[in-house]
Amino acid sequence: MAIRERLSGNEAVAYAIKQINPDVMPAFPITPSTEIPQYVANYIANGEIDTEFIHVESEHSAMSAAIGACAAGARTVTATSSCGMALMWEELYVAASDRLPVVLALVNRALTGPININADHSDSMGARDAGWIQIYAESNQEVYDNFLQAYPIAEHKDVHLPVMICQDGFITSHGVENIMLVEDDKAKAFVGEYCPEHYLLNAKEPMAVGPYAVSNYYMETKRAQRQAMLNAKRVILDVAKKYEEMTGRKYGFFEEYRMEDAEYAVVIIGSAAGTCKAAVDHIRETTGKKVGLVKIRVFRPFPEEELAKVLKNLKAAAVLDRSEMFSATSGPLGAEVRAALYSAKAEIELVNYFYGLGGRDITVGDFEKIFDNLEEIAQTHEIRDMYAYIGLREGDCHGNSL
Amino acid sequence: METAYNFKEVMSRPERLAPGHRMCAGCGGAVTVRNVLRALNPEDKAVVGNATGCLEVSTFMYPYTAYQDSYIHNAFENAGATLSGVETAYRVLKKKGKLTDDYKFITFGGDGGTYDIGFQSLSGAMERGHDMVYVCYDNGAYMNTGTQRSSATPQFADTTTTPAGKVSDGKVQIRKDLAAIMAEHHIPYVAQTTFTNNFKDLHTKAKKAIYTPGAAFLNVMSPCPRGWGYDPSDLMTICRLAVDTCYWPLFEIIDGKWVLSYEPKNKLPIEEFLRMQKRFKHLFKPGKENLIAQFQAEVDRRWDELKKKCE
Amino acid sequence: MKSTDINERSPWQDITEGNQIYEPATSRNFCTGEWRTSTPVFIEEKCKQCLLCAPVCPDSSIPVCEGKRGEFDYDHCKGCGICAKVCPFGAIEMKEGK
Numbered sequence: 001m002a003i004r005e006r007l008s009g010n011e012a013v014a015y016a017i018k019q020i021n022p023d024v025m026p027a028f029p030i031t032p033s034t035e036i037p038q039y040v041a042n043y044i045a046n047g048e049i050d051t052e053f054i055h056v057e058s059e060h061s062a063m064s065a066a067i068g069a070c071a072a073g074a075r076t077v078t079a080t081s082s083c084g085m086a087l088m089w090e091e092l093y094v095a096a097s098d099r100l101p102v103v104l105a106l107v108n109r110a111l112t113g114p115i116n117i118n119a120d121h122s123d124s125m126g127a128r129d130a131g132w133i134q135i136y137a138e139s140n141q142e143v144y145d146n147f148l149q150a151y152p153i154a155e156h157k158d159v160h161l162p163v164m165i166c167q168d169g170f171i172t173s174h175g176v177e178n179i180m181l182v183e184d185d186k187a188k189a190f191v192g193e194y195c196p197e198h199y200l201l202n203a204k205e206p207m208a209v210g211p212y213a214v215s216n217y218y219m220e221t222k223r224a225q226r227q228a229m230l231n232a233k234r235v236i237l238d239v240a241k242k243y244e245e246m247t248g249r250k251y252g253f254f255e256e257y258r259m260e261d262a263e264y265a266v267v268i269i270g271s272a273a274g275t276c277k278a279a280v281d282h283i284r285e286t287t288g289k290k291v292g293l294v295k296i297r298v299f300r301p302f303p304e305e306e307l308a309k310v311l312k313n314l315k316a317a318a319v320l321d322r323s324e325m326f327s328a329t330s331g332p333l334g335a336e337v338r339a340a341l342y343s344a345k346a347e348i349e350l351v352n353y354f355y356g357l358g359g360r361d362i363t364v365g366d367f368e369k370i371f372d373n374l375e376e377i378a379q380t381h382e383i384r385d386m387y388a389y390i391g392l393r394e395g396d397c398h399g400n401s402l
Numbered sequence: 403m404e405t406a407y408n409f410k411e412v413m414s415r416p417e418r419l420a421p422g423h424r425m426c427a428g429c430g431g432a433v434t435v436r437n438v439l440r441a442l443n444p445e446d447k448a449v450v451g452n453a454t455g456c457l458e459v460s461t462f463m464y465p466y467t468a469y470q471d472s473y474i475h476n477a478f479e480n481a482g483a484t485l486s487g488v489e490t491a492y493r494v495l496k497k498k499g500k501l502t503d504d505y506k507f508i509t510f511g512g513d514g515g516t517y518d519i520g521f522q523s524l525s526g527a528m529e530r531g532h533d534m535v536y537v538c539y540d541n542g543a544y545m546n547t548g549t550q551r552s553s554a555t556p557q558f559a560d561t562t563t564t565p566a567g568k569v570s571d572g573k574v575q576i577r578k579d580l581a582a583i584m585a586e587h588h589i590p591y592v593a594q595t596t597f598t599n600n601f602k603d604l605h606t607k608a609k610k611a612i613y614t615p616g617a618a619f620l621n622v623m624s625p626c627p628r629g630w631g632y633d634p635s636d637l638m639t640i641c642r643l644a645v646d647t648c649y650w651p652l653f654e655i656i657d658g659k660w661v662l663s664y665e666p667k668n669k670l671p672i673e674e675f676l677r678m679q680k681r682f683k684h685l686f687k688p689g690k691e692n693l694i695a696q697f698q699a700e701v702d703r704r705w706d707e708l709k710k711k712c713e
Numbered sequence: 714m715k716s717t718d719i720n721e722r723s724p725w726q727d728i729t730e731g732n733q734i735y736e737p738a739t740s741r742n743f744c745t746g747e748w749r750t751s752t753p754v755f756i757e758e759k760c761k762q763c764l765l766c767a768p769v770c771p772d773s774s775i776p777v778c779e780g781k782r783g784e785f786d787y788d789h790c791k792g793c794g795i796c797a798k799v800c801p802f803g804a805i806e807m808k809e810g811k
Contacts, residue, residue: 023494026487052494054486057526061483064523067476068487072449073501074494076487090477099731160730198735200449200472201492203503208467208734210475212459220725221732227725410780413767421773421789422740427748428793432771440768461740464732465716468740599799601768627793635794635807638769 002247003181009137009172012144012179013079013105013165014039018049019187020151022103023074023194026054026065028084031117032169033107036079059084063091063102070100071209073199075151078102081169082109085123089130095162096131097225098209101154102162104132105147108270108322109169110358118359119169121269122323124299125332131225133163133232134300138255138273140177143167145249146297148182151191152239158231168271170359182247190246229301236298253303255295256310258284262292264374265311267337268320269296272355272362279367291371296333304340311337312346315378318370320390322356329386349377353402355390366390369402407602415444416470423468424460428634430597430624430641431457434539435510437601438620439471441608448506449474449488453481453515456546457539479519482527482536485509489532506612507534513554514544517580528587528617535611535618538580541626549629553578556649557700558693559681561629566684571693576700584619585655591616593654595663596623597641603652603663610654623650631680643675648705653712660711669705672698717742741789745772749792751807753785759804766796766805 007015014036017025027037043049054069056062062078070076080088085106095102110120124134133153137143146165154163167173182190198207213221233253240251255273258280259265266276273295283291294310296303311317319338321331329335330352338350353370355362370390377383392401418439425432435457442448448471452458458475461468476484485507495501511520516538524536543561544550550563557576560566564573581594591614593607604622611618623644627634644650647670652663673694676682685693714729716739729735760782767775767782774790776783797805 023498024487024490026483026490050494050497052490052497054490055530056483056486057522057529061480061486061523061526064476064480064483065487065490068451068474068484068489069491070487071474072488072491072495074487074491076491091480094476097731098733198733200474200488201495201501201503201505202472203447205735206470206472206737208462208469208473209731211462211464211467211732211734213464213732216721217464217728217732220723220728223725224728224730410764413764413777414780417773417776419773420738420740421786422738422743422745423772424743424745425771427771427791428795429771433769436771436773437768462734465719465729465734466740466743467734467736468738470737597769600765633794635798637793637795638799 001183003183005179005181006176007140007179008174008176009140009143009167010035010107010174011039012140013147015181016144016147016187017077018043019184020191021049022051022077024052024054024069024076025078026056026062026069027078028056028059028062028080030059030081030084032109032173033079033081033084033105036105059087060091063088063095066102067091067095067098067100070102071098071200073196073201075194076102077105079105079107081107082123083112085127086111089127092127092130092132094210097221099160099228100162101151101160103150103154104162104164106164106166107169107173108166116358117169119171119271120322120357120359124164124166125323125325128300128332131161131229132300133161134166135163135298136166136269136296137172138271138295140172140175141179143172144179144181145243145247145251148187148190149239149243151194153232153235155194156235159228159235161228161232171271180247186246190243233301233303251297253298253306255297257293257295259292259294259310261290263290263315264371264378265292265294265314265317266320266367266370267294267296267311267317267333269299269333270322272320272322275362275364276367279364279371282364283368283371289371289375302336304343307337308340308344308346312341312344312348314348316349316351316374318351318353318374320353320355324354324357334387349381349383351377351383352387353390354387360391362390366402373402407606409600409602412440412605415440418442418470419461420468420470422466424463425456426628428627428637430541430626430637431512431539433597433637434537434622434624437604438508438537438608441605441612442506446506447471447503448508451481451485451488451507451509453511453520454478455512455515457510457512459546478515480523481509481511481515481520482523485534486527486530486532489534507532508537508612509534510537510539512545513538513540513542513552517554517578518552525587528584528589528619531589531617533615533617535620537620537622539622539624541624541629543629545626545629554580558685558697560684561681571684571690581619581621588658589617589619590614590657591618591654594621594650595652596644596650597638598645599638607654629681632678636678640678643670643678646670647672647675647701649675649701651705651708653708662709662712672701744788745791746788749790749811751792751794751809752811753790753792753794753797754806754808755785756804756806759802761802763801765799765801769795769799
């Protein structure tokens, strides 16, 4: 019998870590992910798990030690947020190019400039090119479920890539919700033992990691990394299928919410999908308009073809980004979706919005306005701006906020 | 552990740093690595770590590793943290019964990766007390990128970022004393050494560092013929002069107790060490005598301070 | 994939995962002896087997077996000349060229 509980997102991740009992956890505190290493330290202090905690002096050292531990043959986990991830930056690339299946519990928080502790995706989106698999969650349940699936994906022989399991700071990490937990023995069996083929502490075979690779090898190495990322698509679905068999909870690259007959859709990542679902329900109930939602779960590898198939016959769609990238068109999700639809030769109208930066609220009313706007665009085929802001205060009428 | 140094036996041990690496002809760093690794008991396994630097790009250029043992390079500034992870993995895998062999953990970093960019990572690793040795092969500048000054560069050295010029006498600041800083971490073993005729000093200290449980730090002066500007064949002469002028004193700090390893009978004037090196050429121009005197005064001050600590 | 099978013409499929190498001391396959501009010559009859030349070699090119040094490893010796300078017996002479 599954265990019914009420946990915050951070507690849920920590609980998954407890069930997995990884070998090594190097971590450094940063709001809002601090609770995760705290909970794990408590499990260790009370003899509930035998993970070794490394009290590193920075996030850079957290990821450095994680790389060392993982290369040595240990199942390794760390957790961070925002600037902590920014400090790990260089090391994120090393973990991926060394092909080490480290798992990172990321609690998304805005990057500093100015300092802000609330949710947005600028940390993980900035790291989207680092070569990590990125899986996002809407709720505590999802982040828990995603975490249990992380190692089977990362450690799969056709993948061998690090995975970050992302949840929205405070909204998910600190909000307490009902959750169904997998029984300990089932969770352990699902994740399995870590038995790497090659590792530093293999007495039968010395191993060298992290060479200087000249131009003659660098590009081939990157191509091989891409192959692992491509292979990850199949593995992510296989693991999700097994997880569904165990729990009844279904996961894919993205969730389609009331998309069967939809003409207008929002594409979004993370906790705001819950608000959007409420808007979709309300609009459908009150107006009968055919609106829906696509919530991206897997951002890397990006499910380009699969997503285009779902979106391409809509009248209009809005892509919502919770991080800036100061491009001419959109945020990172907008750019990916636009590219996917272009490749699919879709003629759908597409508009991008920035929302929720630094923890700015987005409401059901905001989503209703977005759907109204989509309807107008579909009729006029006129898009005033490539992108607009939601909930931004404008000083005059020349702005482009919704 | 305190067995007599059997030079012939030590030299007959299997080589742990293979030839075919791309360090420059006459490189002091390679001599450091070879002789530190030689202090491992031949039957013991090891994982060797490495900060980015000359050593790394020269000893593991894909697909050529110069190491007989397992080896990990991660980045420039994190050799301490990286090996912390490896050592912790070892402890936990042993605890969980997944590993039976015994391993030692030794990581190498140049002065750039150790005194400067990797200082925090080193400090963290030492403070946490991982059972590992951090070896700094100190050649007194960022040699891999072409001799830029570091905090280990001696005062007045002409480097590519502190060039001697019409209104410059080279590096303005004096060297950071890293061995003392490491000693203040209250780790069980810290030592400073370089190459002396039959390498007894280096070997003995490396062995103590490797086989003392807990964190240990070795600072090894490793001359760089290109960066210092001397004939590569003069390696041992330059090391002898560094030691006999007391520019590079040999000492150890065992459980907090400072011990002087060698006191020259005849402390030589610092000019003898400086004169051999192009990086100090400008100090020998007429009118610059005061700079040599200033260099000498700093060497004397540190030597006196060291002797007091070792009393 | 063995390191000797990897070279500058290897397709990406043949590059080891994460550029890891699973063998010890593969650098032996790279001949740095090519770099030499002067060469140490071992004059065995002058050698007293004091071994002072052995630890100073940056290129592990003076093999020692059971307390005795052997001939130079010319595949790897870069000709730096440190050994010739430290030999107290004149048993190593540097000559111009390879």
